[in-house]
Amino acid sequence: MKFRSRRWGTDVMLVLVACLALVGGLVGMQWLREDASRQPKSIVTTWTEDPKTSRAFTWYTVSPDTGTVIELIEEDTGTLGATDSSMITIKGSRQTIDTGNQGMQAVHRVTVTDLKPGTTYHYRVGSGQEGEWSQSLQFTTEALDSEEKALTFLHVADSQGKTEADFKLWGNTLIQALNTFPVTQFIIHGGDLTENPEDQLAWDSFFIEAPMLSRIPLFPVTGNHDEIDGEAKRYLSHFQLPDNGAQGSIPGTTYSFDYGPVHVVVMNTESNRKQQTEWLRQDLKNNTKEWTIVAMHRGAYGGNAYQKVQDWVEVFDEFKVDLVLQGHNHEYSRSYPLRGGKVVGDEDNVVKQREGTVYIVPNAAGQKFNEKKEDQLYHQVHFQNNKQMFVGMTIAESQLVYQAYTVDGELVDEVTLIH
Numbered sequence: 270m271k272f273r274s275r276r277w278g279t280d281v282m283l284v285l286v287a288c289l290a291l292v293g294g295l296v297g298m299q300w301l302r303e304d305a306s307r308q309p310k311s312i313v314t315t316w317t318e319d320p321k322t323s324r325a326f327t328w329y330t331v332s333p334d335t336g337t338v339i340e341l342i343e344e345d346t347g348t349l350g351a352t353d354s355s356m357i358t359i360k361g362s363r364q365t366i367d368t369g370n371q372g373m374q375a376v377h378r379v380t381v382t383d384l385k386p387g388t389t390y391h392y393r394v395g396s397g398q399e400g401e402w403s404q405s406l407q408f409t410t411e412a413l414d415s416e417e418k419a420l421t422f423l424h425v426a427d428s429q430g431k432t433e434a435d436f437k438l439w440g441n442t443l444i445q446a447l448n449t450f451p452v453t454q455f456i457i458h459g460g461d462l463t464e465n466p467e468d469q470l471a472w473d474s475f476f477i478e479a480p481m482l483s484r485i486p487l488f489p490v491t492g493n494h495d496e497i498d499g500e501a502k503r504y505l506s507h508f509q510l511p512d513n514g515a516q517g518s519i520p521g522t523t524y525s526f527d528y529g530p531v532h533v534v535v536m537n538t539e540s541n542r543k544q545q546t547e548w549l550r551q552d553l554k555n556n557t558k559e560w561t562i563v564a565m566h567r568g569a570y571g572g573n574a575y576q577k578v579q580d581w582v583e584v585f586d587e588f589k590v591d592l593v594l595q596g597h598n599h600e601y602s603r604s605y606p607l608r609g610g611k612v613v614g615d616e617d618n619v620v621k622q623r624e625g626t627v628y629i630v631p632n633a634a635g636q637k638f639n640e641k642k643e644d645q646l647y648h649q650v651h652f653q654n655n656k657q658m659f660v661g662m663t664i665a666e667s668q669l670v671y672q673a674y675t676v677d678g679e680l681v682d683e684v685t686l687i688h
Contacts, residue, residue: 306331309377309394309403311476312483317511320411320486320528321386325509326361328394328403330375335401337361337377341392343385349393349405357381360397366506368469376506387412406483411454415529416559419665421450422531424564425634425658426459426596429494433474435636438657438676440478442634445676446659453485453661454528457535459596459631460492460566466503476507488535491522492566492596496539515548517541525552530664532558536565538578538597546580553588559688560664561590568595570604570628572642572651582610589623591669591686592662595630599639601658601673603650603682604628612647620686627684631673632658650682 312328326339340349340358347355361379368374377394384390389409395402412418423446428439447453463471476482488510489495495504496519505521514523515537522537523545534552536545553561567575569582570593585593586608605612606625613625620627628647632638634657641653657676662669673682 307335307396307398307401311472311507312394312403312406312480313476313487313507314408314483315486315488315509316526317380317509318382320526321413321415322384322410323380323382324384324390324408324410324486325380326378326392326394327507327509328377329507330377330396331371333365333373333375335363335375335377336396336398337363337379337394338397339379339381339392339394340402341381341390344389344391344407349391364506366503368503369467371469374469378509380509384410386410387415403483408484411528418529419452419663420529420531421453421661421663422528423447423450423453423456424459424594424629424631424660424662425456426490426566426594426631427461427492427599427633427637428458428475428635429461429464429633429637430474430635431464431468431471436471436474436478439475439635442657442659442676443479443481445674445678446661447481447485449659449674449678450661450663455486455488456482457533457562457564457594458487458489458634459564459594460490461494461596462489462492462504464494466495466497466501472503472507488526488533488564490535490564490566490594490596491519491537491539493539496522496537499540515541515545517544523548527558530558531560531562532556534561534563536563536578536581538565538567538575542577543580546584549581550584550587553584553590556588559667560669561588562592562594563590564594566595567597568602568628568630569593570607570645570647571595571602571630572598572600572639573645574647585626590626591620591623592671593626593628594660595628598630598642599633599637600630600641600653601632601651601682602628602630602648603673603684604647605649607647610647616649618684620684622688627671627686629660629671631660632656634659652681654681
């Protein structure tokens with residue numbers, strides 16, 4: 270009996286220990302879940318003002334009540350988190366957003382000004398509380414003499430995924446693009462970032478697979494899968510963009526910016542099209558940069574021609590826009606240089622003295638490809654290879670070299686513009 274009693278007592282102790290371990294484990298798991306919910310995610314950088322002296326940051330947290338703080342420090346001058354005069358700490362703004370099945374989450378925004386041109390900064394974002402920071406990240410401001418230096422930027426379009434696997438293709442496209450063009454200063458995305466802008470898990474995957482967007486600014490174009498029925502709130506919640514667009518357009522869907530020798534104008538083909546025409550004309554009238562690039566989603570001259578933007582084409586001709594970067598068609602196309610809808614120039618791969626505007630569709634950066642449409646008179650290069658693609662453009666000494674690559678590293682198209 271005594272033996273059985275001791276055995277029973279031992280068994281009870283073991284059960285109690287197991288229960289306590291289970292409870293402790295559950296508590297620990299709950300703590301981990303809460304901690305993870307307060308960690309920054311979907312970190313992306315842009316600028317809304319002068320890229321020489323400012324930078325904007327946006328991120329999400331699952332927990333809707335975390336603080337909004339950025340710490341940054343010049344490279345080689347100290348350590349993030351240290352309490353010395355070399356570190357800059359700025360509090361930003363927070364809004365909550367209903368993500369549907371994923372519940373209420375927080376959108377965090379900070380803009381940093383008075384930075385030094387041509388300087389690399391290390392930074393982290395978070396709530397300001399221990400254990401609720403991002404890892405250490407970095408960015409570099411535009412140099413004072415950037416107009417005299419080589420400038421490289423990327424164009425991609427239509428990542429447009431639904432699943433984690435879809436967005437792994439998008440992430441791999443960016444990795445290959447940056448391996449090919451490692452000194453990229455910014456990225457233009459031609460629209461349709463996700464399939465459904467209300468799908469929070471898709472947005473999470475979009476940014477998980479593109480951590481480099483915390484370092485290299487991404488400037489998005491509004492596509493028909495970003496703005497739906499005049500609503501683009503979820504898409505725009507992920508970005509801070511210049512507030513200089515067309516009157517009547519949803520703020521952030523039309524804007525322009527300068528970097529080095531290039532002026533970039535972003536148009537919105539999804540709404541307020543007519544009202545954008547005069548804004549475009551005035552914007553280009555005020556442009557002082559040597560090179561002019563327009564980005565928009567539906568192509569004026571892509572796989573087929575989008576007739577509703579022909580008023581814009583007249584303005585492109587009037588101000589001799591160099592390149593129009595497009596998306597939407599999920600195939601590759603490059604036009605001859607065009608004026609008034611007609612092919613101009615020598616019909617080679619060199620465009621001289623702004624003789625015509627070249628219109629580009631870079632195929633897709635994600636999983637969806639369309640059948641190749643019929644060739645048109647304006648197509649100089651037109652194909653469907655069913656491969657993710659990206660385009661890199663490098664400007665140096667009054668020359669722009671445009672190169673289109675497949676995700677497996679094949680150079681499939683190249684053209685040079687000379688002023």
